[in-house]
Amino acid sequence: MEDLIKALQIFLKYNNTRCPTCCVHDILLIDPSIRFEDVSEEDKKELDDLGFFFSDEFDCFGSFRFGSA
Numbered sequence: 001m002e003d004l005i006k007a008l009q010i011f012l013k014y015n016n017t018r019c020p021t022c023c024v025h026d027i028l029l030i031d032p033s034i035r036f037e038d039v040s041e042e043d044k045k046e047l048d049d050l051g052f053f054f055s056d057e058f059d060c061f062g063s064f065r066f067g068s069a
Contacts, residue, residue: 003050003051003065004050004066006046006050007047007050007051007052007063007066008020010039010043010046010047010050011030011031011034011061013043014034014038014039015031015033015034017031017033019031023067023068024058025067026064026067026068027055027058027062027063027064027067028062028063028064028065028066028067028068029055029058029060029061029062030052030060030061030062031060032058032059032060034060034061036054036061039061047061050063051063051064051065051066
């Protein structure tokens with residue numbers, strides 16, 4: 001759970017929406033208002049280490065590690 005909290009704290013720097021996540025087909029998706037190009041290279045690396053990637057299919061960051069399965 002600590003890794004999920006770290007990732008959410010990173011995403012919080014880029015937006016603080018009321019409904020920041022959803023799960024679709026076992027992937028946890030992050031609010032698409034957080035654009036890939038707005039996230040720093042350092043934060044992208046940290047998010048990758050924490051199990052998050054940018055999904056071209058959903059046009060947002062996501063993680064299978066923290067999905068609904």
